Amino acid sequence: MTSILVIGAGPAGLMAAEAAAGAGASVTVHDHMPSPARKLLIAGRGGLNLTHSEPLEAFLDHYGPARARLEPFIRAxxxxxxxxxxxxxxxxxFVGSSGRVFPRAMKASPLLRAWLARLASLGVALKTRHRWIGFAPDGAPRFATPEGEAILRADAVVLALGGASWPRLGSDGAWTALLPGCAVAPLRPANMGFAIAWSDHLRARFAGTPLKRIALAFEGRTVRGEAVLTEQGIEGGAVYALSAPLREAIARDGAALLRLDLRPDVALADLSRRLAARARGVSLSNHLRRAAGLPPVAVALVQEALHAGASPADPAALVKALPLRLTAPFPIARAISSAGGLAWAEVDETLMLRSHPGVFACGEMLDWEAPTGGYLLQACFATGRAAGINAKTYSDKSSRS
Known part of the structure; x- marks a missing residue:
């Protein structure tokens, strides 16, 4: 029986272990955390969006520049x-109203328990508190364990080390220093919020307040959804959908101007008509609330823009395209996922490192990013499965040669 060593007990690593063990390999999974799949469990608190039900061609488009590299694994x-x-x-x-797919339990813990039981039935061993610290001169992986440093050998190795978001849950990006000579795109936040210099009044009154049924526009793309004001700025699903181009614009220009439509279900002409007749003695705030149907947080945002110098001549235009000046992405430690990672040129079509025969990489440690909506977990599962199968195939060929 060939032996496979998987490093990383997140979704990609556990899927690699299942695929290799299901093909007949002896598999051991090593992770430096005290328990597996901690990030998956946290993601499950929001319902555990596994994947998306849209047609596959449209689904694949969400991977942007990495589509061509990820497509074979996702199609498989x-x-x-x-x-x-x-x-x-x-x-x-079940499929939600947005097309997203969730387990009916709406959490990850039942799924993880069943998955770990299946892995155990396949003979997969799990070693926690084992941190990978690089390769020995003969290419065998080295670990820091509770008993001291250990060198563990196997017929093939799968690296599933994650990115650098939510580092307290295990993906701390430390692996980037352990592959000397391999090109690694810098790890950056993805699916994150952005800093906005709110006034003290807005920050004190409305931090933590949701913005429901809004639309956000940037560089010709408009996204409907929801967001949340924070003390530092804004975050939420609609923001995450635009986070990649916003991040790049800030890196290029120092800031990005995001447009917020507070009433996307009302046409500009209709809204202008509603707001044209303002009775004497009615404050703008009350007029916006009554005529435009804006909640208090939306009224406060309009007032914030006016105080910052926006023209009061056409309040309808302001409601439909409120400018939000984003000055920085939130830190990677509070991002949902990360961009960057091991360059695709470093792996072949089987996900094996060209510089390390018998070592495969998968999951978020590869250089790709995707919006929330099920695309993140789908690619992690798919590349993990491919790495596990290909590691087993490589081991079988090596044992015969």
């Missing part, structure tokens, strides 16, 4: 296959 393990896998673990799924 598409959303329908991920749903079937989940349901085979006794976790039925």
């Amino acid at each position: 393990f598409p959303p329908d296959a991920l749903v079937a896998w989940c349901e085979a673990l006794g976790q039925p799924t």
Whole structure:
């Protein structure tokens, strides 16, 4: 029986372990945290968005420049296959109104328990508190363990080390220093919020307040959804959908101007008509609330823009395209995911490192990013599965040669 060593017990690593063990390999998973899949469990608090039900061609477009590299793995393990896998673990799924796919339990813990039981039935061993610290001269992985440093050998190794978001849950990006000679794109925040210099009044009154049924526009793209004001700025699903171009614009220009439509369901002409007749003695705040149907947080944002110098001549235009000046992305430690990672040129079509025969990489440690909506987990599962299968194939060929 060939042996596979998986480093990283997140979704990609556990899927690699399942694929390799299911193909007949002896598999051990090592992780430096005290328990596996901590980030998956936290993601499950929001419902655990596994994947998306949209047509596959549209689905793949969400991976942007990395689509061509990720496509073979996702086509081999598409959303329908991920749903079937989940349901085979006794976790039925449903499709939400937005097309996103969730387990009916709306959390990750039942799925993880069933998954770990399946892995155990396949003979997969899990070693926690084992931090990978690089390779020995002969290429075997080295670990810092509770008992001291250890060198562990296997027929193939799968690296599933994650990015650098939510580092307290395990993905701290420390691996980037352990692959000397390999090109690694800098790890940057993805699916994150952005800093805005709110006034003290707005920050004190409305930090933590949601913005519901809004639209955000940037560089010709408009996204409907929700967001949340924070003490430092703004975050939420609609913001995350635009986070990549916003991040790049700030890096290029020092700031980015995001446009907020507070009433996307009302046409500008209709809103202008409603706001044209303002009765004597009625404050602008009350007029916006009554005529435009704006909640207090939206009224406060309009007032904030006016105090910052926006023209009061056409309040309807301001409601439909409120300028928000973003000055910086939130730190990677509070981002949902990360961009950057091991350059695609460093791995072949089987996800094996060109510089390290028998070592495969998968999941978020590769150089790709995607918006929330199920695309993140889908790519992690799909590349993890591919790495596990290909590691087993490599081990079999090596043992025969």
